[in-house]
Amino acid sequence: MRKADRLNDIVHHLRRMHQAVTAQTLAETFEVSHRTIYRDIQDLINSGVPILGEAGVGYVIDKKYHLPPIMFDADELEAIALGISMVSNWTDEKFAEKAQSAYKKIQATLPAPLINELHQISTFSAPSRYKIPWEVNFTEVRECIRRKHLVSFSYLDLNEQQSTRVVRPLALISFSPIWLLTGWCELRNAFRNFRLDRISEFTKLNTRYKDEKDKSLATYLKMVKEEEDT
Template sequence: MIRAERLNDIVHYLRRMHQAVTAETLAKTFEVSPRTIYRDIQSLIDTGVPINGEAGVGYVIDKHYHLPPIMFDADEIEAIALGIGMVSNWTDQAFANKAQSAFKKIQATLPPLLLHELHQISTFSEPSHYKIPWEVSFTEVRECIRRKHKIQFNYLDLQDRTTQRTIWPLALVSFSPVWLLAGWCELRQTFRNFRLDRISGFETLKQSFPNERDKNLKAYLAQVEHD
């Protein structure tokens, strides 16, 4: 890693931390010596980055500090392009349009060298006939998750039995080629996963759901990890 990249990454790292970070921790993270970290921190301070602290105690950064435009390396650009291609091919048109819009904004900030690298990308995501179609609006589901609106729908299980469910939607999870809607099911009083392609009669309810500790996304992810 060249020094300019490391300095930028140190700033990002400190912004993510909620407590002071020692030079030794930074040295291990960036695989350099503590002495190098001391010099890097001083260089950042000299250029106006609001880092407070001292050697042996730890460093913190003012969270109100605004970073300059983010720069990417060639591999990061390729990863972003691949991710945007996958969004375009495996979600819906509205979300694909947002992904393409974001990528155009990123391209507009790239220097000529990285634009050249972008045109040399050799990792792609293409449309697939294995994609399983669904009737529900992918974008509407995302909005319900974001706005914490309850939803109601008919669900056809793998035994071809249909039940009506009221769900607190928490996340959309891709198990290609299947998309799952994860949420708290009022009928079963537990977390459940629902295949989008088996949902019909989808309805967004006016009622919102609270962020209860045992029914939120964090609790869902903890259960998945435990299982």
């Protein structure tokens, strides 16, 4: 078990206990030496965790203490960092800035051992947007999805046929390096996926659509799952 994971687990273990827990018990629980437990406890105290007690007596955690809203193990941190890297490299500048802002907020809440884990992460994504660029404003598409605005655009399909579509935008899906806009197409009266790099003249309409079960993202995802299972 990595140190950052063990520190996290020690905090959770102490919070569950109703009486002092000795270093020996902690050492047996986490299969490490007494000396390691002493160092871990001191690291937690130094990072602001209110642990009371001393070696030979036992340790308790202040019952008023609440775990910070962000408490991750090393693998979770790596997954988050990879996600932030993907957003930074695969979307647009504005969304990339938001990803980096989130990264800094996460970093600011972490104890020192976890910050060290964060700095040692070596899982990244490579830029892909510039291999298949798109003209559409990525942030505007996200806003239309969030606020349920109908959109219209010109679309060039794989047969090089151009058409004008009015769509209920439901989701943006990445099949790197390709981004798809998934939505309900009013022209085809069905769910459709549109490649961002084949969309032009994207326009947000003033009309906002109301949720309809048969035209929802949940229904689309259920349909996809059923097709995969057959």
